[in-house]
Amino acid sequence: MELGLNMLITPLLKHWKFALLTSAMISLLITLGFWQLSRAHQKKDLLETYLKRIQTTPLTVNALNQLNNPLFFRVELNGYFDNAHTILLDNKTYHSQVGYEVYTPFLAHGITSPILVDRGFIPIGVSRESLPSIKNMGGEMTIIGLITKPPKYATFSTTEEALAWPMRVESIDLARLATKLLSKPLSPYILKIDPQDSRAYPITWTIDTLRPERHLGYAVQWFALAIALLVSFVFYCRNNA
Structure with missing residues (x-):
């Protein structure tokens, strides 16, 4: 030894x-x-938190405002879309198609800051040189969606052009976008619209994270x-x- x-x-x-x-x-x-x-x-x-919270009944604005962490809760909002400031998140895919994720600010009653609503996927169209036509969501309405965080990564975007709408971006930077939208802060969360909403583009509810x-x-x-x-x-x- x-x-x-x-x-x-x-x-x-x-x-x-x-x-x-x-x-x-x-x-x-x-x-x-x-x-x-x-x-x-x-x-x-x-x-586990995600799977538990998405099963709950959609929260009202009052209930939402009382939460310290509303992540993954479903919520029902009343208000209207700011159709003049739609954002297209580049390099997204859906069923092997390449395109954009459509985000439009929603001004909800009872919430101080506008919240970006993920309205779903739209194909890129004929060419990247021209943006696809986005349908407006006019008038006051009620929407149900899932509270999530902005997506972390995206690539292959063209350069942002100031005051060019719809604005094509490569990532969702809420603080930066707020200066280009309504000159006031945006909600720190986004709302993924309910896939069953007939007004939505194709959309799925998933967590943007490693398992x-x-x-x-x-x-x-x-x-x-x-x-x-x-x-x-x-x-x-x-x-x-």
Whole structure:
């Protein structure tokens, strides 16, 4: 046993810099593994919250205003659309078609800030040089939708043109868009219109996030790399004893 320890300790003392670097790398890989496990638990809780809340009866404005976190609740709003300021989120797909996600501000009674409503998907049309025709949602109306956060990523957009409406954008930046809309803040959330609404474009309710299983897979990879690095280091020490 003493001989075995000497076979490991001697290379450690001889190559202490390499040993220190290996130790740091293993610690980093283990930390990343536990971080991914934590993310998996967070996503699991998020999905459970989503599945629970979408089953509830649509909230009224009064009930909505009393919530600290309205995410994933269904809500019923009364008001009207600001059709003059429709936004087209670029590079979206629906059933293998490429196009845009249509967003229009909704001024709801009882809510101070306009809320962007995701009205669904529209195909790109004949050419990217011209934008598709968007139907107006005129008059006062009632809509039901799902409270969500703005989508995080989108690509392949043309450059925004100031005061050009509909405005084609590559991402939903609420603070930036607010300066181009009504010169006042927008709601920090968006509303995905009910897929059953006959006035909506095709739309699905999904969560824009990785599933817990993906994070668990990443955690396994980080831990496996840490083990592989440790085993390689042990063999190195033995071979250089």
